[in-house]
């Protein structure tokens with residue numbers, strides 16, 4: 001039976017331990033190798049490893065230069081790790097409706113959500129289904145929106161022959177345990193823009209990235225005789241450790257094996273469910289090549305359980321009551337987090353179930369497809 005972790009990961013981990021350098025600082029060799037290999041695989045100029053997919057989303061949005069109060073459009077149907085990074089940099093999430101067959105943001109939903117304060121859109125390739133990128137990009141371009149792709153659930157997914165993660169100004173992947181490849185926790189940010197990259201790296205490293213860019217350290221002139229460490233800006237510690245990078249690099253080397261197993265399980269699910277009355281198999285639009293994370297099946301109303309509509313979550317209900325974000329940014333009147341704002345998402349949620357297609361054995365998980373979430 002194919003296991004998730006094995007000799008390849010152990011060999012890399014031994015090397016890290018032997019080096020006696022476990023953190024993700026300037027000497028992070030596995031971190032650099034992972035970033036270079038992943039960037040090359042996607043044909044993007046820059047890749048930056050961070051501590052989680054959620055952190056990767058936040059670093060990408062910050063890297064894009066978004067400011068507090070800017071509106072960021074994102075799909076109503078997605079894990080909350082999509083909207084929380086918008087809130088945490090002081091921006092305002094505006095939820096867009098989705099295609100109820102896939103629960104992926106629709107071009108019509110995006111168009112309706114645009115306001116003069118909208119600066120960016122987050123497109124989520126949910127369940128490893130490709131979003132309809134041509135149509136979405138054309139709406140985004142018409143309104144001057146920056147585009148971020150959340151590919152946490154979407155490794156090696158294609159839209160009209162082009163890989164998810166290569167369309168947006170930025171893209172983010174997750175290395176959390178359930179994903180196509182994993183280091184337990186971790187994330188990757190991608191972009192082709194040097195400034196976006198530099199801002200994302202600095203933000204993920206407590207504002208301290210001078211060693212990576214050959215920059216002159218600011219703020220190291222004594223202030224009335226007092227020295228400081230010369231951090232460029234505000235930031236978090238979202239660094240990826242060498243232990244995580246070592247495991248992720250080994251996993252990347254095995255991604256085709258994992259993909260193959262996921263495809264076999266998706267085919268087995270389709271064989272089982274094809275003739276069941278009231279059940280619709282995954283909808284694949286023309287030009288889409290999914291690589292399912294969970295397999296999206298639509299079941300009769302009452303049996304569905306898509307439990308990841310974002311705006312019913314407590315954080316948005318609190319914002320709805322207080323009319324401001326948790327960072328105190330006031331919400332415009334037209335931003336509402338109430339039932340009815342995304343009717344297609346609400347209808348689709350009543351029918352959608354994700355069936356786990358984890359391709360390999362991990363602790364406590366079987367290789368048998370099963371209903372469930374993350």
Ligand SMILES: Cc1ncc(COP(=O)(O)O)c(C=O)c1O
Nearest residue numbers: 052053054079081152174175176
């Ligand atoms: C679509 C999506 N975005 C972001 C994330 C966040 O990734 P992480 O759990 O690595 O923070 C997830 C994780 O489940 C996800 O499914």
